[in-house]
Amino acid sequence: MRQHILLIEDEPNIVEAITFILLRDGWQVDAHSDGATAMVAIRDTKPDAIILDVMLPNKSGFDILGELRADPKTSDLPVMILTARGQTKDRERAMDLGADAFMTKPFSNSEVLEGIHALVGHK
Amino acid sequence: MAQQNLSGTRVRERRVQKGLKQAELAQAVGISPSYLNLIEHNRRRIAGKLLVDIAQVLGIEPELLSQGADARLLMDLRDAAAAMDTASANVQRAEELAGKFPGWARVISGQHRKIDELDRRVAGLMDRFARDPFLFETLHEILSTVTGIRSAASLLAEPDDLNEVWRKRFSDNLASDSQRLSQAGTALSKYLEQDIEKQAAGFSPQEEFNQALVDHGFAFPEIETGTHSVETILEDAFGRLSPSAKIIALAYLKRYLEDAKKLPFETLANLVGNHGPSPAILSKYAKVPSATLLRRLVALPLDSQGIDVGLVTCDGTGTTLIRGLPVGFIAPRPQSACFDWPLYTAMRQPFTAIEREITLDVLPWAPQVPQQSRGFVAFAWCETVGQAGFDTPAQYESTMVVVRQRHG
Structure with a gap:
């Protein structure tokens, strides 16, 4: 059975590119663009891993990550954070909140793929 | 003693500059050439009459040999040394370095000050980047569109594996993201251009004078010794300023002269030498108005133990008039102040002395300041200036000095 990735990102062109390369690589992919309803989407789709953008409408990726880690049902879910802010303090904040990987925009397609393999592979 | 060691080096430098032989200087001041040789090699101390005599023959003020200059x-x-984490190895040999290689020491000093200035600018820019919503949004937009372009271009560049439907989608994405990037870049360029024009137009005479004052340093020994008039110094130090800025500079120099008459340099230097730089303590001995005492402290040359003094003043509206901060004291923005400074506390409590310690290590914008240099004490005093009357309301001026505390 194909492993399932939930991509939470509000930039449609980035969603399209990442979705394509993950599908081509054999993953099942769902995408969601709104921060406020992201937790509902996570509970509904039960993904094997999440790619989570920080700057989302209505709720930030950091807030969503915090909620994920606070809920026993999702506390172990692998999460890769995407952000345009590559500052050390953002990376530290993501790691403090329990992110498993951190990727700064602009990233390459191969970096995303390698990141997901590493993330789901070692879990 | 360290300070005296440097005096010997300075005597030698001045003598060579004047083209005097050791024997000639020794004879002129009534000592043997061998004794002068010991002095010049920092093996004998000079003080008192000998110091004055040597300075006189060399044509300089005795203070330049005895204190402050280096x-x-x-x-x-x-x-x-502290900033490079090599303090334990090298800091004790700073005097030796300055004595043996004064030229190289000045190069290191100049570079250190330049780094400090750049740190201030970087801190200001970092702060601005973090707080300016337009910059933040636009840079986020640029990075997002670049990410989309990079992904789409990379997929389109692959020779196979992309059917026509996906090829068209990514081509469309590439076109739309390129357009977004172009718009974001144009908006950013326009914003920065307007900002530069705004800054150039907004450089007030007061800011112009303040920058020149900081560049010159806050001390005007020629005024204090009476060797130059206020008008001469005005032309020497501030001649290139705009007419409006020169009017401000003239008023500043006149007040400097008045302050110096009330508290002459020698008296001030002796008091600080005996009691340290704290205005709270000095005010018990220096019988001068509090604001005068604070302003005079910045005219004092630094001692060799790590004391540095900065001065900030503002008028009753809170507008900054003078702003010269000690090295290492990084304010949040290059031209601004912090609402929490004692300068403003004093404004709310005129004629009340305010003293408070300030530690920079709690400030996120000051990561580059060496840990040893983060302790400061600020003293502030606010009083009325000018003559108030029935038709002239009282005007207030607040003055704050920031003293960098001694460190190991």
């Missing part, structure tokens, strides 16, 4: 240099060398 104190800033020494402090910079210590700071430079």
Whole structure:
């Protein structure tokens, strides 16, 4: 059975590119663009891993990550954070909140793929 | 003693500059050439009448040999060593370095000060980047569109594996993201251009004068010794300023002269030498108005123990008039102040002395300041200036000095 990735990102062109390369690589992919309803989407789709953008409408990726880690049902879910802010303090904040990987925009397609393999592979 | 050691080096430098032989200087001041040789090699101390006599023959003020002249240099060398985490190995040898290689020491000092200035600018820019919503949004937009372009271009560049439907989608994405990037870049360029014009137009005479004052340093020994008039110094130090800025500079120099008459340099230097730089303590001995005492402290040359003094003043509206901060004291923005400074506390409590310690290590914008240099004490005093009357309301001026505390 194909492993399932939930991509939470509000930039449609980035969603399209990442979705394509993950599908081509054999993953099942769902995408969601709104921060406020992201937790509902996570509970509904039960993904094997999440790619989570920080700057989302209505709720930030950091807030969503915090909620994920606070809920026993999702506390172990692998999460890769995407952000345009590559500052050390953002990376530290993501790691403090329990992110498993951190990727700064602009990233390459191969970096995303390698990141997901590493993330789901070692879990 | 360290300070005296440097005096010997300075005697030698001045003598060579004047083209005097050791024997000639020794004879002129009534000592043997061998004794002068020991002095010049920092093996004998000079003080009192001998110091005055040597200074007279060399044509300089005795203070230039006895104190102050190289104190800033020494402090910079210590700071430079501390900043590079090599303090334990090298800081004790700063005086030796300054004595043996004064030219190289000045290069290190100059570079250290330049780094300090750049740190201030970087801190200001970092702060601006973090707080300016337009910059933040636009850079986020640029990075997002670049990410989309990079992904789409990479997929389109692959020779196979992309059917026509996906090929068309990514081509469309590439076109739309390129357009977004172009718009974001144009908006950013326009914003920065307007900002530069705004800054150029907004450089007030007061800011112009303040920058020149900081560049010159806050001390005007020629006024204090009476060797130059206020008008001469005005042309020497501030001649290139706009007419409006020169009017401000003239008023500043006149007040400097008045302050110097109330508290002459020698008296001030002796008091600080005996009691330290704290205005709270000095005010018990210096019988001058509090604001005068604070303003006079910045005219004092640095001592070699790591004391540095900065001055900030503002008018009753809170507008900054003078702003010169000690090295290492990084304010949140290059031209602004912090609402929490004692300068403003004093404004709310005129004629009340305010003293408070300030530690920079709690400030996120000051990561580059060496840990040893983060302790400061600020003293502030606010009083009325000018003559108030029935038709002239009282005008207030607040003055704050920031003293960098001694460190190991």
